[in-house]
Structures are given as structure tokens and as C-alpha cells.
Amino acid sequence: MNRTIYRSLIVSSAALSASSFAVSFTDPIDGMLDMGEYLAENAYGFLPVPVIITEPALGVGGGFMGVFLHESEQEKETRKKLALESIDGGANLIPPAVTVAGGGATQNGTWFGIIGHRRTWNQDSIRYMGGMGYGNAFIDIYADIGSDNQWIPNQSVSFESDNKGYGGMQKLQFRVGDTPLFLGVSQFWARSEVRSSNDTVNAIIENLIGLETTASGVGVNAEYDTKNSFFFPTDGYSINAEYMMYRDSFGSDNSYDTFELAGQWFHPISDSWTIAFAGGYESLTKTERGILPPLAKPYVKLRGVSAFRYQDNYVSAIQSQLMWHIDNRWTISGFTGVGSASNEVDGLYDDSHVAYGAGFRYLIARRYGIHMGMDFAFSEDDNAFYFNVGSGF
Template sequence: MKKTLSLVLSSFSLISTPSFAFSFTDPIDGMFDMGEYLAENAYGFLPVPIVITEPAVGFGGGMFGVFLHESEEEKEQRKSKALSSVDGGAQLIPPAVTVFGGAATENGTWFAALGHRRTWNQDSIRYMGGIGYGNALVDIGTRFNGVLLPDKIETDTEGFGGIQHLQFRLDNTDLFLGFSQTFFRSEITVNTGSSRIDRILSDVFGDSSTTSGLGISLEYDTTNSFFFPTDGIVIETEYMWYRDGFGSDYDYDTLAFSVTKFQPLSSKFTLVGSASLDSLAQRDESQILPPLARPYIDMRGIAAYAYQDDITSVLQAQLIWHVDPRWSTLAFGGVGSVAEKASDLYSQNEWAYGIGFRYQIARRYGLHLGMDFAFSDDENAFYFNLGSGF
């Protein structure tokens, strides 16, 4: 825990000297806190060190800055809450957030990204978007035209792209109707270990490829905090169409569904359960999709893209112990499965589990920063996390 705080404190070298006129001590508990700095400094940001141990790309690191944007009225309202309640202004409508930074790893993977989220009209309209550029060297396990290759494929993907997501609250309910757009242009090089298959895939993918799609979504959200929920449920479903008419080189559809429940067991414990299902809903069988198009098991402790197929399902659980208003520890575990058909899911399983902790670094906003240590049969990894991990 002390190592995490020292990393955060050392990153203050990125902050200009005048910012230290602001207090980094919370007025209620006297603990280290960045809430006042983030609220009162026009250029204030939360520096989040990135230590990458993702098994798919190797060790690496970087830095991201989290900027919070509020009006003067919102600042005063959140300050008043912070001075009168333990949970500060975490229950208020979350401020607009901008995230910017980058990272690189030992195998040559690197990326830079810019993201933004904000709401309007008392959280009746939500927007989230981001752009990025990078180069990813990832070993994947995948299937081509129904044939499961026995070994992992080495892929080198360089390119740029972006996503946008706009949601509208329906009639003062907790239900949101959303519209999505994605665009990625990349150059892909593959190495299967077979020169014959490499030539075939090079002919299919060409020098560059573009995936571009539009989608529609429904989301039901009753959680009590955007940054670190302890109560409520989030149910999301999204259908995406990738078509030539949208600028895509590939024709296929994807369907994603997930549900995450945050259940308080007492004032000290919160149980989190999550289930997700991602699939290729439809595709042109005459086309070979790019290596990263298929869904994969996305779970702490398992390398990204290591397990892919037409359908992916993940089940997870997490128990959070709120030691005090500042510190929390957690234990988590889950199982994932991939298959070509839904009926074959969980005939073969991949398990992962781990432990972690969080420190509430900005009580005024309910921002929690910490680390997770995760394990599976093939990999061990640790992650910096801003939030609950879901």
C-alpha cells in the first residue's frame, strides 16, 4: 500500500510548483487526499502511473493523467458534501472526465490515447469518446474459416482509431438508449510459423485494413457511484454492424451482453458479481476477419486475446472489505470460456483469481486507486486500477 502512495507522490514532479499551494490533507480524517487539488486547480489532474504486466505484451509502463472538469457551482456543492459526509460528493452526478497518456512494453508494444466523458441535463445525456494510436504485438489463439489453429499466432498491428458512444435517458428512468460508432485503420502482419498460411493471410489482409461500424445499445444503471460503486446494478447490451457502407473492409455483426451487480452485505463488505457474453452474431463466411475482431476472455490474470472464438463468456465474483473509509481490500475470481457454438461453452474452462487493494485518493469524488495481483494456470500478473476493477 505504501508503494502505491509513493508512486503517486513521486509523479507530482509532473505538476507545476504553484499547485502545491493547495492542501493534500483531508480536513475530516487528516489523510492524504487529492480532492482539493483536483477541484481548485484549473490544471489539476490525478497522475496515474501505469505498470503493465499484461502477459500478452510483456512488462512495461507509462503515465495517464485524469482531469476532472466542473463548474463553480458543482465545485461548491461537492465541497459542501465533502465537509459534511464521509462519502464526500461521490453520490453526486460525476464530473466530466478527460484522460490522456500513453505507455510502452518490452516487446515493442506502445500506445497513446485521449478519452473524454461528460453528461448534460442532470445526467439525462451521456457521451463517451476516445482516440488512439499505437502498435500492438500480441500472440493470439484464434480460428480461421472454422479451423482452430494448434498454436498461437504472432500478430503485429499498427494503426489508429476511435470510438464514440452517446446515450439518452428514457423518461426519467434508469434506462439509457445509446448509439455507438467505431473506426480503426491498421496494418497487420502475422506469423503463424507456416510460410504458406502467412502468405494466405497476407493476401487476405493486404497492406492495411479498416473496420468501421455503427451500433445501438440499451443500458440499465442504478449504481450509486460512477467511479467506485458499492450498490446497484448495471445491465448492458449492444449490437454493432460493420459494413462497407460505413467504410469497413469486413462485413460482420457483434452482440455483447453483460450484467454486474454490486450488493452491500454490510457496512464493511460488498459482493460484486458479473456475467458477460460476447459473440459474432453474423458474418460473411467468404471473408477472414482480422485477428483482433473476435471476442476474447477479458479477465484479470489471463492474457488478452489468448483465448478467442466466435462466442466468449466470462463469470466473475469479487468480495470487497472496506477496512475504513480510505482503505479497501478485495478478493476476486472467475472463469471464462470460448467456443464456436453456444452449446459448447464451458466444455473447456479458463480460471483466474487474485487479491488487491484500493486507497480512496480523492474522497470528494469517490476516486479509488490501487493494485490487483492475479493468477491463472498459465500467467501471473499485477495491475494498477482506478476503480473497482469491473
Template sequence: MTRYGGFVLLSCSLFTTSSLASFYDPVDGQFDMGHHLAENAHGFLPIPILITEPAVGYGGGVAGLFLHETDEEKRQRKQAALSAIDGGAQLVPSAMSVVGAVGTENETWFVFGGHRRSWMNDSIRYTGGGGFGVANLDLYTSINWGPIDHDLRIGTSTSVAVLSQKVQFRIGQSPWMLGIKQLLAKSEIEFDNTVLDRILGNESVTSGLGLEAEYDTRDNLFYPTKGYKLSADYMVYDDAIGSDYNYRNLNIDGEAYIPITQKWMLGLAANYQNFDQQDRLVSPTAKPYVSLRGVSSYRYQGDEIETIQGQLTYSINHRWKVSGFYGSGTAKQDNIVSHDSTINAGGVGFRYQIARRYGLHLGMDYAQSHEESAVYFNVGSGF
């Protein structure tokens, strides 16, 4: 099966005769969106979205990216970009927002928004986002009991409204930040199986609070070329804070970007999640899943998730990059009915630096596992 992810397209309406020159970089003369993104009135970039995902059908939507930079921040970024080919990319906007909406032919739709803001030279940082919509998805569970060894597909339709936010505080001038996280969601899930719908189909509230620690030395927010990021958070979902489901989740993420030579860069990423279920039954989408390019979301869920990825990137020049990647993920089950699953996937891709003064790259990845292949149009490294 071939699966296409969301594709971020640049709006043709931007290319008017009067503004055409602003889409070419004054340093290298290449196509570039950095000037438009920084110099228009509100730092606003319209992003049409095309979805060709067989699981939800064809569809699309639109998003808007807002960079809330002061005139002084814009001046510093522009000066840095004019003085060096990678200038400006290390400067992170103190505030940015995104709003948008998507919909598909199988009646999946979602309206979303998010905001990131920092104060005191990034000593205090707030990140929040939320949305509402309906997701019509297939979930899978492995049945391994005696002579039965079968992957069971479960069709679901979930109406959801969700809010997620966190506040982080930097420790001195170090790369370490500590924070508090919150997630609040109200959902109603329906199953295409009558028995499951009677048992699990209901309206529920999921409420969680947690702590997070983060270490980040990456040289760019959008497309790092060197540095490390390590984050760990522990979330508690409990009826004491208004949740209908009681469980705990530990999530540890790591990324490393290691320059090998001037042209070659090695990227590594790993993830570990531990799901501690307190109730006999929880929402089917609560359990974590293996997240790899070439593997469907929610295809491999488990009580413990372990993934590792590697990506080797070659820079043709400062604009164009090509890469090859490979990863492996394991979903471990804490019961006697389901069995552990391991999935491997790999592929190739390319990136084009679309906004040099921000270090913003976009491109395409082709990934394949033993079950399916997929094409992704990505902004960023792909991790």
C-alpha cells in the same frame, strides 16, 4: 508465468512544500488527492504509467486526467465531502477527459485520448475516444482435428488508428439510456508466419455502427458500493458503411453491487458475446475473448464468450478494503477444427480510497489461473 499489468503511480513532483497540506483530508486527516484534483486550475492530475508486461516488455508512459467541473459543481462537491464521510462520491462530473501515451521495449506503443460529457442533468451523454500506435501481440488458436490437439501461437504486429464514440439519451428520469455507437479503425497487420502473412496480412478498414441500451443505478462511477448496471449493444460491421470486414457482434454486460452488512459487500459481474462472421476471413483481433483477471487478453477467443465473476469485499474502514474474487469464462467455437475452452481464475486484492470526495479507489490484485499468475494495479473495482 508472472504477468504485471499497468501501474498508475502518483507523481512525486506534486508534493511541493507549499502544497503538501492539500494532500491530507480535512475530515479524517488521511492522505487524499481529492482536494488537489478539484481545486487546481484545470482539475488536472498527471498520471505516470509503468508497464512491466512480459508479452510486450518493460515500458511506461504518462496520462493526464482532466475534470471539467464548474465552480458551482466544485463547491457542491466540497460541501458534501465536508458534511459526510461518503459525501460527494455520488456526484458525477459533467465532463472529464484523459490524454496519454505509452510505449514498451518490444516496440509496442500507443497514443490515446478520450472525453465524456453530459448535458441537461445527464439526460444527454457523449463518450468518445481514440488513438494510434503499434501493438506486437501473440494470438492463440486451438487446433482439434483427429489426433491433433494443439494450441497454436501466432505472433502479430498491428499498426492501428482507431476512433470510438457514442451518444446516449435518457428515458425520462429513469436509469435507462438508449444510444448510438460508432467504431472506425484503420489497421495493417503482419504475421511472423509467412503463409499467414500472405493470406491475412494487409491494410484494412473496420467500420461499425450499432445500438446500445443501458440501465445504471450504481452509487458511484469509479467504485460502486451498491446498485446495478446492465448494458447491451449490437454492432454491425459492413462494407455498406465502409468496412472491409463483414460481421456482427452482440455484447451484454451486467454488474451488481450488493451490500451484505455494513462491512461486507458482494460484487457480481457477467458478460456474454456473440460473434456472427459474414466473411470467410476477418481480422484475427475482431473475435471477442475471455476477459478475466489472471487470464491473458486474446488468449481465449471464440464465436461465443461467456464469463461470470464474483467478488467479496471487506471494508476495514472507509479508506482500506480487501477482497477475494473468482471467475470462470468459456470461449465457444463455431467450427469443427477448434474446440471450446473453459478457464477459471481467482485471487485477492486491496483498495485505498485515494480521493474521498470522488469515491476514487486504487489498489492491487493478485490473480491466478491454471496457466499463469498476474499482478494488476487497478483503479476501480476490478470488473
């Protein structure tokens, strides 16, 4: 993404504020294009993030997201002072509260709108994250049909599903003493409607699970976080674990448990190179008989792999990424990953799916350490590109 395109995005967002004409988009330290002052000094300033959708499961489309930062006047002045004293001074402070709002649509009729918020209190000893969304997604659902008859081989079938729904989630965490460990609680609620353009499939869905479903769960979470940046880490690691219970006593139509374990590790090889690894594991265990909605099960999440393409009771993915920091502003990266989904935990990686690609990032707001850019990813079945804020994990 060249500087002309970045400037056009900034001018478009600045036009929404009458006071933005007085704000500079040139960094006082290196003279490069920068939105740090705009985000800090403009009461209505936000980081414009185009949503370019090439997700194979949804088709080509686009939208727009706005990233709003919230700070007190004292926090702004402290961050500004450190940013003027060093290249990455302001980025090392506790991140400000963040609100993200926007939406998008694709050529197959899918559309969505979301709003999310993250903030901390008491010098990052309390963390909160929550969000809500509403949308309509046309997604192909895949299922493996097996047979013990040697004349009828195992095969994978798919059907188009029309998913309408709305819901929200929230997570509250408390730091344990002065350690990097956080413990907390989680909550999730969603109301969805699933249909198919195929009348036969639609009748089967209605008879087996019903066309409308409510998922409601509560759980506990733990996080160990030593990363040096919230927006674009280059050193440290984090480990996250969450256990959720969905029960009729919480308002859920189905009873099941989910568990998720995820980790990231960033290691600077030199001043110009950073290597990173990420891994994740998810499981779903039913606590009563019955068939769950098609999108309830976890799926392999890798750049370049179609969403919901590989679903099952147990899912795992491992990724690696090498980042070359050309200078203070530009970073180029190459990444690869492998994922697997299985009905049984001991079957993970009996059948694997590989994805790989490359991308770049530009430091668009130096005093906050916010990087924007694109990733181009490929897999055995699909390819896509993504407009991302952050490292990509």
C-alpha cells in the same frame, strides 16, 4: 502501495502546475493523504495513474495516464460543502466530466497512446463517451487446428503478430424519462495493419485477408444503471447491451455483426463488506463469406488471463468479488472468475478457463469517491498484476 509512493506520485504531478503549492494534500476530515482539493482547485490538476504492465500477452512494461476532472465553480462548491459535512457526501453527486490521456510501452516493442472523454448534461439525462488511440502491439495469435484423422490430434498453434493501428469510438445515450434506462447510438472506426515475423504466415495473411484492414460500424445500445457511484460502486447494478453492424456502406472492409451483453451487481452485506458479481457475453456473426483479421473476434477478458489468448465467435465470462472495507480509506478484495470461448454458442463452457486473485484500493480523492490500487491475478497459464482505478470490473 504505501503512502510514501502515493506522495511521490502526487509531488511529481503537482510540479507541473505553478499554483499547486497552495493546495493541501491532507483531507480536513480524517487527516489522511487525499487529492480531492488538488483535483478541484488546481486548473491543471490531474490524478496521476502509473501504468504498470505485466499483461502476459505483451510482456513487462509501463507508462503513465492522467485523469482530469472538469467542473463548474458552482459544482465545485456544492461538492466541497457536502464533502465537509459527511465522509461520502461529495461522492454521491453526479460525477464530473472526465478526460483520460496517456500512453505506455512494453519490453516486446508494444506501445500505445490514448485519449478519452466522458461527460453528462442536463442532470445526467444525456451521457457521452468517446476516445481515440494509436499504437503498435506485438501479440501472439492462437488458433486451434483440428483433424478428423485419429493419427493427427487436435492442437493449438500460435504465431507472433505485429499489429499497427489507429481509430476511435463514441457512444451517445439519452435517459428515458426519470428511469435508470438509457438508450443510444454507438460508432466505431479503426484502421489496422497486421503482419507476422514468420514469412510463411505473413504470406498467408496477405493472401487471405490483406495486410491492411478498415473496420467501421454503427449500432445501438441500451443501459440500465442503478449503481450508487460511477468511480467505485458499492450498491446497485447495471446492465449494458450493444449491437453493432459493420458494412462496406459504412466504410468497413468486412461485413459482420457483433453483440455484447454485460452486467454488474454490487450488494452491501454490512457496513464493512460488499459482494459483487459481473458477467459478460459477446458474439460475432459474419454476414458474408471471408476471413476476418486476427484481432476482430471477441476474447475472454479476465484479470490474470492473457489478452486474445482465448478468442472465438462466442465468448462469455463470469466474475465474483468480495470487498472488505477496513475503514473509510482502505479496501481489500478477493476475486475469481471463469471464462470460455467457442465457435458455436452451445459450446460455451465445454472448455473453461479460471482466474483468481486479490487486490487493494485506497480512497485517493474522497470528495469524488475515487479509489486507486492494485490487483494480483493468476490463471492456469499466466499471472499478472494491474494498477487500477475503480473496482476492477
